[in-house]
Amino acid sequence: MSIKSKIDCPECGVPIHFESSLLLAGQAFSCSNPSCGVTISLTATDKEVVSDAFDKFEQMRNQATHQAGRYDA
Amino acid sequence: MNNNIASQFAGLPMKALIGAPLKAATDANAMIANAQTQFILSTCFEKDSHNHGHLTPVMVTFTLSRSVLEKDGSISKTPYEMEISIPLMTLIPINSLAIEKLKVSFSMEVKSSREIKKQTSQQSKQSRAQTRQPEHAHEFETELHGALAKSGNQSQQQSGSAHANYEVMLEAGQLPLPRGITTILDIFAKNLTPLPPKNED
Numbered sequence: 001m002s003i004k005s006k007i008d009c010p011e012c013g014v015p016i017h018f019e020s021s022l023l024l025a026g027q028a029f030s031c032s033n034p035s036c037g038v039t040i041s042l043t044a045t046d047k048e049v050v051s052d053a054f055d056k057f058e059q060m061r062n063q064a065t066h067q068a069g070r071y072d073a
Numbered sequence: 074m075n076n077n078i079a080s081q082f083a084g085l086p087m088k089a090l091i092g093a094p095l096k097a098a099t100d101a102n103a104m105i106a107n108a109q110t111q112f113i114l115s116t117c118f119e120k121d122s123h124n125h126g127h128l129t130p131v132m133v134t135f136t137l138s139r140s141v142l143e144k145d146g147s148i149s150k151t152p153y154e155m156e157i158s159i160p161l162m163t164l165i166p167i168n169s170l171a172i173e174k175l176k177v178s179f180s181m182e183v184k185s186s187r188e189i190k191k192q193t194s195q196q197s198k199q200s201r202a203q204t205r206q207p208e209h210a211h212e213f214e215t216e217l218h219g220a221l222a223k224s225g226n227q228s229q230q231q232s233g234s235a236h237a238n239y240e241v242m243l244e245a246g247q248l249p250l251p252r253g254i255t256t257i258l259d260i261f262a263k264n265l266t267p268l269p270p271k272n273e274d
Binding site for chain 1: 101104105108109112116117131133134135136137138139140152156157159161163164165166262
């Protein structure tokens with residue numbers, strides 16, 4: 001499952017929205033400020049670190065959801 | 074009668090009915106927050122062995138691309154690329170794991186009614202004529218427990234109805250991120266300064 005997130009643009013501070021799966025696939029994401037024109041993409045060298053972090057986050061999220069579900073029951 | 078109906082609710086554990094779901098949600102939230110903290114510390118930071126085991130943020134490198142102007146004022150065909158280091162922590166939506174809104178809503182209803190029906194004088198006369206029975210024999214009482222249905226007849230209805238309704242609605246909102254985390258995120262965000270690659274002039 002893809003995780004949606006955002007980071008602030010280093011140039012103008014407006015958020016740059018991205019999806020984890022596309023980011024890891026090497027896609028570049030543009031700043032949402034139309035007059036900024038900045039795009040960012042993850043370098044191949046750090047792809048594994050980010051992928052590992054997203055996997056762990058997803059795992060934690062599933063675990064938390066499962067635990068919360070047990071509380072409901 | 075209303076007092077009697079209301080007294081039927083006296084034995085209900087209202088504290089448990091309202092508090093239990095809220096406590097379960099709070100516990101789940103606390104558990105999620107704890108898991109997130111452990112995740113941040115273990116994944117987004119690494120221990121610095123040279124600095125008494127202090128935690129330093131894990132940085133990941135991004136390529137930043139932007140258009141630049143040429144000397145003649147036109148936009149360059151090849152965008153200018155730089156490398157930026159971004160803390161891994163800022164990429165993860167850490168505040169998305171929380172119970173945003175909790176709504177506990179339930180209603181209880183106890184309804185009891187007693188109906189006394191008396192035939193109208195005209196109906197009584199007709200009935201008396203048909204059956205030739207004494208007048209008092211055609212007056213009768215009915216006692217019902219439950220909801221009353223509307224009827225089109227002209228019979229006189231005397232009803233006693235007791236109705237108690239309890240509706241409890243509880244809302245719990247999400248607290249904002251702790252000041253410490255927002256400060257760290259602010260510092261990280263303000264220091265995302267693009268730096269030219271080392272091999273450039």
